[in-house]
Amino acid sequence: MEAVIKDIAEMQRTAERLRNQGRRIGVVPTMGCLHQGHLKLLEVARKHADVVITSIFVNPTQFGPTEDFTRYPRDLGRDTQLASAAGTDYVFAPETESMYPPGYHTYIEVERLTEMLEGKSRPGHFRGVTTVVGKIFSITKPAVAVFGQKDAQQVAVVRQMIRDMNFDIELVVCPIVREPDGLAMSSRNVYLSKEQRSQAPVLYMSIARAEDLIRSGERSCEKVIDRMKTLIATNSSGVVDYISIADSTTLEELNECRGSLLISLAVRFGTTRLIDNATITI
Numbered sequence: 001m002e003a004v005i006k007d008i009a010e011m012q013r014t015a016e017r018l019r020n021q022g023r024r025i026g027v028v029p030t031m032g033c034l035h036q037g038h039l040k041l042l043e044v045a046r047k048h049a050d051v052v053i054t055s056i057f058v059n060p061t062q063f064g065p066t067e068d069f070t071r072y073p074r075d076l077g078r079d080t081q082l083a084s085a086a087g088t089d090y091v092f093a094p095e096t097e098s099m100y101p102p103g104y105h106t107y108i109e110v111e112r113l114t115e116m117l118e119g120k121s122r123p124g125h126f127r128g129v130t131t132v133v134g135k136i137f138s139i140t141k142p143a144v145a146v147f148g149q150k151d152a153q154q155v156a157v158v159r160q161m162i163r164d165m166n167f168d169i170e171l172v173v174c175p176i177v178r179e180p181d182g183l184a185m186s187s188r189n190v191y192l193s194k195e196q197r198s199q200a201p202v203l204y205m206s207i208a209r210a211e212d213l214i215r216s217g218e219r220s221c222e223k224v225i226d227r228m229k230t231l232i233a234t235n236s237s238g239v240v241d242y243i244s245i246a247d248s249t250t251l252e253e254l255n256e257c258r259g260s261l262l263i264s265l266a267v268r269f270g271t272t273r274l275i276d277n278a279t280i281t282i
């Protein structure tokens, strides 16, 4: 690996130099606490770019006041090692005070797509995400940016922002990486107690059940969602935040299971909130 860069101006100068050398920069924005899912994003970035920048920044503006910003796991040493071993050339790890200095007043806000699902449960979340991702784009000057499908709505929102703000950046999306028992990899899985961890695959199980029902002819979204709720209630102590079957492009909720569907859900285990999703076409 070349370097860990904390200074914004230095990252910009480095990115400019790389671009002038004709190198194609790929960026993988992360909040650290890297797991196999992130390492997959880095692997894919390597295939699409000549030089890979991994940003590691726990972004305060995307956390709600009662969310886990302060306890979010941070270990730059470990993350740098993992990122380096997975083919990162530069780690960009700015300080909060340099990303949001006193007097900071500018935000990027995508409308509509941010009003439902995660946006409804976590007001202001996507405003924080698009703002920081926009900043990371303007600092790292990438030709390609790699995101994970685990955060399906985030992908849709970032895609809309790239289009609307004319960012000259190719968006590459990687499939969800799962544990052997189906649980989607997430930095938040470390919060789960042993018992919660054993129940957490219920998100994936409920999606698999929904897919089965829809593929065998069920067309009522309400009925499918009811079956998912029952499965979760029967097999876990998880509390459903939302379950949605929506159009995968507009994210509008559907009555009838037809077209390209995004099945998504959020479930709380104690104070830990897990999400999962799948896209299927009928």
Ligand code: PAF
Binding pocket: 029, 030, 031, 057, 059, 062, 129, 132, 133, 151, 154
């Ligand atoms: O997906 C995440 O980890 C974050 O939302 C992102 C894209 C790094 C922005 O802080």
